Amino acid sequence: xxxxxxxxxxxxxxxxxxxxxxxxxxxxxxxxxxxxxxxxxxxxxxxxxxxxxxxxxxxxxxxxxxxxxxxxxxxxxxxxxxxxxxxxxxxxxxxxxxxxxxxxxxxxxxxxxxxxxxxxxxxxxxxxxxxxxxxxxxxxxxxxxxxxxxxxx
Amino acid sequence: xxxxxxxxxxxxxxxxxxxxxxxxxxxxxxxxxxxxxxxxxxxxxxxxxxxxxxxxxxxxxxxxxxxxxxxxxxxxxxxxxxxx
Numbered sequence: 001x002x003x004x005x006x007x008x009x010x011x012x013x014x015x016x017x018x019x020x021x022x023x024x025x026x027x028x029x030x031x032x033x034x035x036x037x038x039x040x041x042x043x044x045x046x047x048x049x050x051x052x053x054x055x056x057x058x059x060x061x062x063x064x065x066x067x068x069x070x071x072x073x074x075x076x077x078x079x080x081x082x083x084x085x086x087x088x089x090x091x092x093x094x095x096x097x098x099x100x101x102x103x104x105x106x107x108x109x110x111x112x113x114x115x116x117x118x119x120x121x122x123x124x125x126x127x128x129x130x131x132x133x134x135x136x137x138x139x140x141x142x143x144x145x146x147x148x149x150x151x152x153x
Numbered sequence: 154x155x156x157x158x159x160x161x162x163x164x165x166x167x168x169x170x171x172x173x174x175x176x177x178x179x180x181x182x183x184x185x186x187x188x189x190x191x192x193x194x195x196x197x198x199x200x201x202x203x204x205x206x207x208x209x210x211x212x213x214x215x216x217x218x219x220x221x222x223x224x225x226x227x228x229x230x231x232x233x234x235x236x237x
Contacts, residue, residue, distance in 0.1 A: 069227035073219075074164075077188035077231030081162045084233060130165075135154050 085134070093134045100129040157236040162188070163218065164231045167211040174236070177205035184235040185213070190221035193235075207236060 107122040108115070155161055155172045157180060163170060174180065183200050186193045194217050201208040218230025 071226060071228040073189050073221070073223050073226045074228035074231055077164070077228070080188045081164075081231070081233065084160050085162060 088134075096130075096132040096135060098128045098130040101126040102129050155236075161234040161236070162231070163209075163214055163234060165229050167209075167214050169208055169210055170214060171206060171208045172234075172236075174205050174207065179204045180207055180236045182237040183207060183209075184237070185217045185232050186235075187218055187220045187222075188231045188233055194220070209234075 103124050103126040105122055105124045106112075108118040108120065110116075110119050112119070154175050157172075157174045157178050161172065180202055181197075182195065183197045183202075184193050185196045196209070196213055196217060199210065199213050214232065215230050218232040219228070222228065
């Protein structure tokens with residue numbers, strides 16, 4: 001992926017590492033199969049609603065240790081997104097990747113991982129600030145605007 | 154460029170997100186749903202609509218995309234958009 005092309009494609013899509021928190025404390029409905037009916041009556045067309053319908057999932061486990069941040073909801077969201085946008089092969093559709101890299105770091109302590117050889121080491125991990133799979137085609141902005149996000153196929 | 158006839162998935166945190174629509178299509182209504190939720194929210198009044206373009210503030214993505222967040226869960230936002 002050429003970084004220049006990617007930059008053009010998502011030049012206006014600014015994704016900063018803004019920090020995070022637990023968010024709103026709305027009651028979680030995704031684990032309740034009874035909510036499938038409610039979802040089916042939502043504004044989305046029936047086929048979309050049905051594919052996004054919740055399924056039962058285990059309760060969120062407690063953090064393994066202090067400092068760890070449980071992130072089970074994003075797994076639920078990713079699984080449900082796959083019902084709307086089934087997986088497709090690398091190269092089967094356009095992909096836009098930002099050339100801006102966000103880096104996170106973690107110092108491994110005993111018990112953090114099965115990768116015991118990392119204990120005592122601090123490892124950086126970088127990833128593109130923004131990526132998009134499946135845009136209908138490249139778009140070169142005349143100003144600082146562009147498309148991003150994933151489009152269901 | 155996005156095909157407005159299909160759902161769009163948005164994941165993560167943004168300052169703003171501008172979708173360029175194929176064919177310069179004009180959108181009249183924008184619906185959003187936390188992928189972990191069971192209800193849709195009409196966010197039309199909270200986004201900027203132009204011919205061929207929809208701009209969604211990051212605050213809207215953060216709010217809707219975490220509306221069903223489990224207390225204590227640190228997941229980033231994730232939502233599906235429907236452009237009509």
